[in-house]
Amino acid sequence: MTILVTGSAGFIGSNLVERLLTTESPIRIVGLDSVNDYYDVSIKKYRLNRLQEIAAQYPENNYIFVKGNLANKMFIDRLFSDYCFDVVVNFAAQAGVRYSITNPDAYIESNLIGFYNILEACRHSYDNGQRGVQHLVYASSSSVYGSNRKVPYSTDDKVDNPVSLYAATKKSNELMAHAYSKLYNIPSTGLRFFTVYGPAGRPDMAYFGFTNKLIKGENIQIFNYGNCKRDFTYIDDVVEGVQRVIHGAPKRKTGEDGLPIPPYKIYNIGNSNPENLLDFVQILQEELICAGVLPVDYDFTTHKQLVPMQAGDVPVTYADTFALECDFGFKPYTPLRDGLRKFVQWYKAFYLKK
Template identity: 80%
Template sequence: MKTILITGSAGFIGANLVKRLLITDSPVQIVGLDSVNDYYDVRIKKYRLESLKQVAVAHPDSSYIFVKGNIADKALIGRLFAEYSFDVVINLAAQAGVRYSISNPDAYIESNLIGFYNILEACRHSYNNDKEGVQHLVYASSSSVYGSNKKVPYNTDDKVDNPVSLYAATKKSNELMAHAYSKLYNIPSTGLRFFTVYGPAGRPDMAYFGFTNKLIRGEKIQIFNYGNCKRDFTYIDDIVEGIQRIMHRAPERRAGEDGLPIPPYAIYNIGNSHPEKLLDFVQILQEELMRADVLPADYDFESHKELVPMQPGDVPITYADTTVLQRDFGFRPSTTLREGLRKFAEWYKDFYCQ
């Protein structure tokens, strides 16, 4: 039975990954760590945690242990690694959000840099005393690292030295730190650049969720760059399937011609490879909210939208090149935007409109 640490397990991606692994990778032992902070509505995090309890009960061959805590707490991380001897570590805990990083940088330094450093150090010391240690570290990066790159689609070989937000800078820093630890300590690590993840019980700070909340209240929604932005929206089920495939195949440990280790290190894009215009996205969202009876059929949508300039830290397009992911794992995200937004609208009605 593998023992897996998943940080950020009350988060959107983390909770869905725990659920998938309990169902499809049984028997497995999963330790979930999350601070359950109030960056967004804690009720959603509690909803996810409660659903995980139910899944765990339904799969008694596996176990799920939840620990409330912060990855910036080095002593806590050390205790967990000592107690459970993790085979795989999946670090999804992070302070998310581009715009929030402009006004609250401290949160990003604590979680995304100090917290990630603690994870790397714990992985390093898991090999002490000739122990087998962590066999694969998988961690969340972000499409934000591509910054204002003009070349599309974004390829993992592209130069990404010009971040346009602190959030993006911390994610690029994670990749550099992981590479150094892979080189120095032969830790197999894989970074995943996620592209605009959405779906049921997602993050309320994401555009599709925020738009829905405002439309319900009769407020205007702001569509940035006058609607000329494009986003590579990726449905949550595709994201967790990608993580699951990748976590089971770590980069190979091998030596170079000089006898020194070649870093067992990899980076992948996980995106839909089909950027959608924001105006088209908003149109589909409106139609699915009406279909789910979240909005009335005669809702005057035109009077509730406002085209505004680009915001600081934003980019005009995100577009994932996933050819390497397809080559190595035979996988490419495929959920259509309408299918994904339909599932979100149905969940939203059940959660908020009953």
């Protein structure tokens, strides 16, 4: 199997490449990433170096990293022509709800134009009778549920009320993929991720940002006065779910009109156990003390600020994973404390080893 993983220097993408390299054989993986400076590039380089080290231990597999931009159509077309991908996993995107308010251009370029280029390349992979891409898997987000009040969030729910441009681009990805699945019979699966966390994660996420601030003695802000809940999903659970989905492409079928029934699916990947932000912060500070990252007598009370809700945020995220369980026999299971402990251990080794 030859597989393209875009966003391979990113948090989920790099962990997926690692899992595929270490659990599947033979496999050829092409990792694509622009390695931009949206957050600390040293973490992206750490992930890429780790993948090179792991790939060297599995010579029966073939791992190739390519630096490039999804928005460059000629580049993407050439990549597809050179490698003839069986599976495409598109995790490259401009992430972040709040950043989309101040930097919308980045989201249009990466999440819309870049995704369009992937869809077009998948479409033309069937030209001249070629076998082409057998499964397109792409990252959506729990953000698409927007202002929905019904919980847990189900993929059967209407998601027509995004509260950020980021969410709107992810919903657009789902609509675009559906159109291409219908028109060109491309098997596609969208994955709505719920607050993914873990070692070597994204510094713009709360658990990482809180840790950075506490170590510096700065205040952390807890939005909506702590009345928020998040469905924290550990990275290992996410990539296991993705790996299973990769091998379960929607079946191609023909309708009564003789036209393709879109081979198209959407799944939630979340822990189905939303945690109150104040409880989350309590667990994080306990693990930081336990690991020796912060002293036992650290005064957390004076470093916490309860503030109003931010624009683009929602009060709760909560995944209904029934479809994922039914189709793939899998449900994320890592408790929040276990996941935060592993993050803190990594953080200590990466930042505080000196």
